[in-house]
Amino acid sequence: MPSGEIPPIVIQRLPLYLRALSGLESEGEITSQELGRRVGISSAQIRKDLSYFGGFGKQGAGYEVGRLREKLRQILKVDREWEVVVVGVGALGHAIARYAGFNNRGFRVVAAFDKDPRVIGERVGEVVVQDVAHMVNVIKRLKAKVAIVAVPTSQAQEVADALVRAGVRAILNYAPTNLNVPDGVRVRHIDPVAGLQSMTYYLDSE
Amino acid sequence: MPSGEIPPIVIQRLPLYLRALSGLESEGEITSQELGRRVGISSAQIRKDLSYFGGFGKQGAGYEVGRLREKLRQILKVDREWEVVVVGVGALGHAIARYAGFNNRGFRVVAAFDKDPRVIGERVGEVVVQDVAHMVNVIKRLKAKVAIVAVPTSQAQEVADALVRAGVRAILNYAPTNLNVPDGVRVRHIDPVAGLQSMTYYLDSE
Structure with missing residues (x-):
């Protein structure tokens, strides 16, 4: 099935399923009910997603954890390692560039950029911060x-805008603002x- | 309308609408099409949400930005300021405790906890890190x-578990694992x- 036919909201739920499978024994099985309980999504929705x-599990039986995990990794294309660049190495960027949680989940930080001379040249995690002026070329x-x-x-x-010019096609944005990017x-x-x-919608004020 | 009747996914989209309105002139209007373009959600979905x-806009006309913003803030209960505690003051926790983006969006960090003696006592943002042993009481x-x-x-x-015992009812979890919490x-x-x-699902590997 071509990607275009699968609703984006389905694609956005797949990483949650994959995360919920981490820490489970690959040899075991998991029912859609149990998976649903872990991610807070109905088992019917999970089966539909x-x-x-195609065929993940036998009708009425659970999913094989190891097989489902591998299939999800293939579908999401994180059965390989994507090189990631980080732009902005303030307090948050530092934490991101050093974040161990990328490992084994499909991503590796290969470059970091900032415009602050006090940060440029600093080693953060696996990389040395570079001048953002060189970002597009790098x-x-x-x-x-x-x-x-x-x-x-x-x-x-x-x-x-600069990232798009450089060929970036996927941007994870921590700035609380919407970004205009071209199609694709x-x-x-x-x-x-x-x-x-x-x-907070659900909380009572006191 | 009681909260229970509104689908959770609708509640989760409201903060995106609120964010998209930030930076716009309160006196102006915005169409559901333009709002949709900013958040990447169809205008039909936005109108339905x-x-x-109830009545936000005149049929066929745009939404008044200032009025929509205030209504969303009331619905989400962020027309007040919620006190937030941060647990874990490593690299990420430091960035969170110092994050300026909470201001004016309904939240203020009032306490931070860690178990590491090297961090306890340190001033981070507006607070001094406390020993997690005191967390529940504080x-x-x-x-x-x-x-x-x-x-x-x-x-x-x-x-x-400790947060729930202490009376916390809303947890934002940065650890890549699911948490078991009681109803409510x-x-x-x-x-x-x-x-x-x-x-990455949408990216071509090269």
Whole structure:
């Protein structure tokens, strides 16, 4: 089935299923009910989502954990390692560039950029921070397609424009602002405040 | 309309609409098409989502930016300021505790906890890091309902259990693992890898 036919919301749930399978024994089975409990999504929705990708499990039986994990990794194309560049190495960018959670989940930080001379040249995690002035050329040379933006809101669009010029096709944006990008480039937001706001709706004020 | 009747996915989209309105002139209007373009959601979906909350706009006309923003802030209960505690003050927790983006969006970090003696006592942003051994008592005294978890995966469940005991009802979890919490407690995940994985699906490998 061509990618275009699968609803984007389905694709966005697949990483949650994959995450929920981590830490489980590869040899075991998991029912859609148990998987649903772990991710907070109904078992019917999970079965429907997975049905887009063909035969995962036997009717009425659970999913084989190891097989489902491998299939999800293949579908999401994280059965390989994507090179990621980080732009903006303030407090947040430091934490991102050093984040151990990328390992084994499909990503590796291969470059980091900032415009602050106090940060340029610093070793952060596996990389040395480079001058953002060289960013487009470096990314073109690396052929990196994935970037993480952790600059202040006021600079986020300008950075995104440069990343697109450099050939980046997937941007994870930590700045709490929407980015305009051309067709064929995808943006996801990491916005803790949006996450918090979607919970306070349910809280009683005291 | 009681909260229970509105689909959770609708509530999760409201913060995105609110974010998209930031930076726009309060006096102006915005069409659902333009709002949709900014958030990457269809205008029909936006009108349907907002219709759960009654009359926002005149038929066929745009939404008043200032009025829509205020209504969304009221619905999400971020027309007030929620006190937030941060647990885990490693590289990521430092960035969170110092994050300026909470201001004016409904949240203020009022306490931070860690178990590392090298971090306890350190001033981070507006707070001084406290020993996690005192966490439950401090949170009870503060009556804080909102927490951010930035501890390693192996400690996340234990911390969540303690937060629930302390009366926390909303947990933003940065550890890439699912948390078991009782009914009435909500969890949202901040998982950059899940965000990246939902984009690599669309990328061609080269």
